Amino acid sequence: MSEVVPHEFMDLHTGEKSYTALHAAMVDLVMSVRTIRQTSLLLYLKKALVTLYIDQEQDPSTIESLRSLVQSDDPLPDVDLSILSTILTSINTRLEPLDMEIAESKDMDDSSVNIFSFVNKKPTGAIRLSTKYSQNDVQLVKQVIERIFASEYVNSASATDEEGTVHPRITFSVPCMKMIKYLRDGPRQLDDDDAPVINRFTLEEADLFLKDLECYGWLERNLNNYTLAPRGLVELKKYLIDTYGKCPEGTVSVCYGCGDILTRGIACSNASCHVHFHRYCCELVQKSRDDNSCPNDGCSETFESFYSF
Ligand SMILES: [Zn+2]
Ligand SMILES: [Zn+2]
Incomplete structure (x- = not known):
């Protein structure tokens, strides 16, 4: 394994059971670009590993040489496709419950080019x-x-x-x-x-x-x-x-009433209370209660103080 980045650091980030900031950065990247060539993803992986290592390095001259390493064509020659594959397996294990994955496929015009895509496996979703x-x-x-x-x-x-x-x-x-x-x-x-x-x-x-x-x-x-x-x-x-x-x-x-997310509704004026409602859900809850107090037990505000957002 590479000399510049120590074994233990590499093992921590590239092990079969690992899920670290490295994995999160890879997910971010593929999510934002949606598709990326294998060669580019591998290069990104190498750069990300060195960058993460820089973050914990103290010695200024080492940091400087690592910084120039990041800019090189192949920062970590020992990091190969099998390591990339291990990392992607780890990522996909995490993405599985979300019905998402980073899927591998061939370029439609050139089958020698492997590409990775961020896939939302549900019929609906942000990526759609x-x-x-x-x-x-x-x-x-x-x-x-x-x-x-x-x-x-x-x-x-x-x-x-x-x-x-x-x-x-x-x-x-x-x-x-x-x-x-x-x-x-x-x-x-x-x-x-x-x-x-x-x-x-x-x-x-x-x-x-x-x-x-x-x-x-x-x-x-x-x-x-x-x-x-x-x-x-x-x-x-x-x-x-x-x-x-x-x-x-x-x-x-x-919404405190129905549990759905909302962008317009009414909120308790107690900033530390965080009770929000759809307008109609609030009316339902209000009707079902004897008093006019905020349904949050720890809050002393009343419905009159609620504001629209
Ligand atoms: Zn609601
Ligand atoms: Zn409240």
Whole structure:
């Protein structure tokens, strides 16, 4: 095995039972590019291994030489296809319960080229977006989702009461113009040669793209705000929860009444309570209760204090 990266480190990350940051990075890569050639994936694996090792190395001169190694054509010659295969087996064991896998196939035009694809084995799912949208579009859809669900945006709202106290509020609604400009200003290009090139939009193109998503039921427009529409919520549920996590650890809001995820509803004004409802689910729960208190036992708020998001 390679001299530069010690045995123990390699074994830790490439063992049959291993599942480490390396595996997670590989999943991220294949998910975002959807298909990648075997040669590119193997090279990425080598670079990722060295990069992970750099993270735990202390000596500046070693770090420097490792950094130049990452840039070389073959950073770790000993890392071969059998290691790649072991890692992919480990990844697919993890993806299996999610009905996803990184599947190997041949290039349709050149059978000597092995390619790996991220496959959603369910008939619906985030990746199925690509049946209508190009790879580039799927990246843009993910950017739109990011603008809706990233915690910096979800937790960006607040309300000030008569006493001047500021109360944090959640929101999944993005003013249309902000969303258009967000796309116009250019989503972050993935730092990889195999990632599709994301073309910058003009304002008009960004507007059209969003209207198209609205037309097909992915987004809805409400009071000049964009948010994810019911179709988007259903088809992207797994993606959203996997990517952003459920509230309160993550940002995906779950209805206290029915357990489904939502982007518009009402929430308890106690910021540490995290009780969210569909409007109709809240009415049902309210009717079924004798008092007007928040259904969360540890919370002293009443339904009157709930706010719309
Ligand atoms: Zn509900
Ligand atoms: Zn509450």
